[in-house]
Every structure is written in C-alpha cells, then in structure tokens.
Amino acid sequence: MLHVGDGRITAARFLGDSCAICTASADVVAELVEGRRGAEATALGVAEVLDVLQADIRPTRMRCVTLPLTVLGAALGVKS
Amino acid sequence: MRLDEITRPDFPILERIVNDRPLVYLDSAASSQKPRTVLEAMTRYYERSHANVHRSIHTLGEEATELYETARDRVQRFIGAGAREEVVLTRGTTDGLNLVADAIAHTLRRGDEILITEMEHHSNVIPWQMAARLAGATVRAIPITADGLLDLTAFQPLLGQRTRVVAFTHVSNVLGTITPVAEICRLARAAGAVTVVDGAQAAPHMPLDMPSLGCDFYVFSSHKILGPTGIGVLWGRREVLERLEPTRGGGEMIKEVWIDRAQWNDLPWRFEPGTPPIAEAVGLTAAIEYLEKVGMERIQEHGRELTARCMAALAAVPGVTVYGPRRPEQRGAVVAFSVAGLHPHDVAALLDAEGIAVRAGHHCAQPLMRCLGVVGTSRVSFSVFNSPEEVDRLATAVAGLSSAL
Numbered sequence: 001m002l003h004v005g006d007g008r009i010t011a012a013r014f015l016g017d018s019c020a021i022c023t024a025s026a027d028v029v030a031e032l033v034e035g036r037r038g039a040e041a042t043a044l045g046v047a048e049v050l051d052v053l054q055a056d057i058r059p060t061r062m063r064c065v066t067l068p069l070t071v072l073g074a075a076l077g078v079k080s
Numbered sequence: 081m082r083l084d085e086i087t088r089p090d091f092p093i094l095e096r097i098v099n100d101r102p103l104v105y106l107d108s109a110a111s112s113q114k115p116r117t118v119l120e121a122m123t124r125y126y127e128r129s130h131a132n133v134h135r136s137i138h139t140l141g142e143e144a145t146e147l148y149e150t151a152r153d154r155v156q157r158f159i160g161a162g163a164r165e166e167v168v169l170t171r172g173t174t175d176g177l178n179l180v181a182d183a184i185a186h187t188l189r190r191g192d193e194i195l196i197t198e199m200e201h202h203s204n205v206i207p208w209q210m211a212a213r214l215a216g217a218t219v220r221a222i223p224i225t226a227d228g229l230l231d232l233t234a235f236q237p238l239l240g241q242r243t244r245v246v247a248f249t250h251v252s253n254v255l256g257t258i259t260p261v262a263e264i265c266r267l268a269r270a271a272g273a274v275t276v277v278d279g280a281q282a283a284p285h286m287p288l289d290m291p292s293l294g295c296d297f298y299v300f301s302s303h304k305i306l307g308p309t310g311i312g313v314l315w316g317r318r319e320v321l322e323r324l325e326p327t328r329g330g331g332e333m334i335k336e337v338w339i340d341r342a343q344w345n346d347l348p349w350r351f352e353p354g355t356p357p358i359a360e361a362v363g364l365t366a367a368i369e370y371l372e373k374v375g376m377e378r379i380q381e382h383g384r385e386l387t388a389r390c391m392a393a394l395a396a397v398p399g400v401t402v403y404g405p406r407r408p409e410q411r412g413a414v415v416a417f418s419v420a421g422l423h424p425h426d427v428a429a430l431l432d433a434e435g436i437a438v439r440a441g442h443h444c445a446q447p448l449m450r451c452l453g454v455v456g457t458s459r460v461s462f463s464v465f466n467s468p469e470e471v472d473r474l475a476t477a478v479a480g481l482s483s484a485l
Contacts, residue, residue: 017455019425064425 002075009033009041021061026068028052042076083382084467090115091465101435104470109253109281109414109461110439111303118307121366122359132355134332144358151361154368155313160289165347169356172312173280174203176299179314180276181207182327184245188215194245195238197222197230198451199252202444204278208247228255228404243273250282254443255404256411265294280304285383285413287376296320307367311360321347330354379464383413386462386471390415393475399482413462421485424456434477
C-alpha cells in the first residue's frame, strides 16, 4: 500500500504471507521508497536492497528479494 | 541387516558433507540419488558402445541398439506389462503425460469432459487443460476428503457419458495418498473413459503390475527410480495405443515416407521419433536391476517404516502439522508438514544449514495447496538408503526450529 502526497510516497506498507527473506526485503523496500518521488522509487534496484539486507542470498532465493520490487513496480504502474 | 545398511555404500553421493554435516537426503520424491551401478553402466556405455540406434549397420550401432531395447524388456518385466510393444520410452513423466494428452486431444469433441483430481501434480493438469482448450472440452476434478483421500462418492456423479478421460495420480507427491487405481479404472472403463495414471511417485516405492491396475496408460520417470534424468516410461494398453495417432514426427517413427504422406512404424517406435536417450536407457536398465535385486516389496516395507516413524516424530513436535492420510499403509514414502510461524522456504533453508535436504513450496500442486489452505508445505521423502537415524535427525532439527520461535 502506497500513500502518495505532492508526488512523493509518504508511506509504504505491506501485507504478505512470505518467507523471511521476502518479508525482510519488503520491509527494506518500504523503508527505502518513503519520501521518494514515483520515478525515484521505480529506479530502486535490487543492489540497493541487498546493500541494506547485508545477507548471503543464494541464487535460488534471489526471487524472494526481488518480489517486493516487482510488487512496487506494479503499484507505481497503476498509480501513474 | 536393515535395508539402508545394505544399500548406503552403493550411493557415492552419500559421502557428501553439506554445511559441515553428513548429507541427509530427504528429497527423493523430487529426484532420487543414483547407485554406483547406474553411473558405471552409463560410463561404460559411452566408453565402449556408443553409436546411434536402430539403423547403424556396424558393431557399435548393434550394441547400442541391443542395450537400448534391453531397457524396454527390463521395464516390461518391472511393471508386469503383457508385451514389450506396450512400453514407449519417453523423456520422463511430464513428457509421457503430454504425449498421451496431445494424442487424445485430437479425438476430443466440444463438450467432452476430462476428469482429473484435486491433488494432481501440474504435469497431470496442464496437458489436459491444453487438450481441453484445443477441443472445447472441460476439465473437472474429483475432490479430496479432509484426511487427504480421493472422495469416491463424489467421483461417481462426476463420471458421465461425456467423460472421455480420467487422469489421476497413483501416489500423491504431497499427501502421499495411494489412490485406489483398480477401482477408479473399473468405474471409468464402465463409463467408456480412457484412464491415465501418473505413477511418478508410485514406481520408486511399490511393486507394479499393469494387468491388476487395469488402467489404459501408466507413466513414470527414470530419475525418481534411481535412474538417470532424461528418460521415462509410458506404458499403454496395446489396443488403446494402436488407436492413437502419433503427434510427433521424425526419424524412426515411420516405415515409409513420401513427400506428402508417410506410413507409421509399428508400436512402440511409432511414438519414439528422433534419437532416443540411449545412455539414459542403459542407466534405467541398471536402476531397475538394482531395485529388483533389493526387491520392491522390501523397498515398500522400508518406506512405510520410515514414513510411520517420521509422521509420529513430527506430529509430536509442538506447532507442526502433518498433511495427508493418517495410516502409513494408505501412503507412499512422503511426508508433507508445516511449522507454525515459519514459511516452508525458511524451514527448508534452516534444515539445509544442518545438512538436511527437504523440498519446500507448492510442489507443483497449486490446486491442492488451495484445498489445504496453505501457500506451501515442507516435504520429506525417502528412498532405499534412508535410515531411521536420519528421520530422528530431521525430527530433532524440526523441533529445534519450532522451539526457537
């Protein structure tokens, strides 16, 4: 869920039934996009999320990291 | 001596240390490990006898052909098939199911019905959806009961004049449920429907006898019965197989070819276009010989003992839910479970950290996950080499996860 005011994301929240990595990633994504403009939020990449996560993510679990970014993109796409 | 004590030295991969612990491989339902005899047979074939099969008029070609066709004979004996012509070698269970569905699709008419079950693997769902879409037919599902058995009282009303196919699993890859194949086939045949059985999870664990099952098609993979990947078996009752038009063309599946037409080859080669998986067939032969040497009755008994031990041990852990039929004799050698508060992927990752390999997720059975009301489960599955001590190590590890929450 995104709250947008004056073109900026003022709040980002999520609800999910997901694994620990995906939940952590969603948490980081929500934190990182708050205060950003739509285009800046869309530009958020997996590298930034991994920087914050500071965890050893195996290739098979990378989709768990990227899913919240995909959801964010879809949410921003709907809004724009 | 226990079965695992006899067989463990035959599996080189069990020497692996994973995350500083001896590997506990509990994912044989996804793909089994291979005994040394299988690996050696395939290497020997490539080092000594490899050539293309069937039309190579030279020594190696003849040896390769003989080895390839020997696999068919071994499969025939292994499943109690009446004739070698009924044994089609495919690329695996998924390939076999697609082959049958493609061929049957051409015989379906608008309004026809295909019956599957709520606990099918996607490979026994999607090919039928595709066939139905081509023909304007409908896919319907036999429901399951609360304890994970097929609801046979709901099956009979679903079975009607429009039912052309009943396609169902012999053993559920999630719940482990053993379905009453002979009974379902009897009812389906009486209604004039063709029966297709997904035997992927049954073939590794129990003796098979096609005549007593009474189905029209039976499909399984080599890689789940200790053999290599890339090859599988489609058994078809001869009179039903004879009526099917091949849907894949190429070399070897024909007798004579003109520019605008061709005459199909005899069974079973009619359904085996192109160069087949020859080394894999050699490996499959070795796998079947290994299983027969051990004895399928003994393998079934071993699987039941481990399953019963595992179900009891996991059910005793607070917060753990075990899915599927309660009685071990109603199930194959798989146990799906969940740990309250932990996503199945995390359960699998945490167990892997202790060297224990389990499967996690929807197990290619999303309709069943919806029935169970879960996003996924963790699943352990057993093979000939698994020991009671490994089950105990799993249970201790799961209890550790549960208590850490």
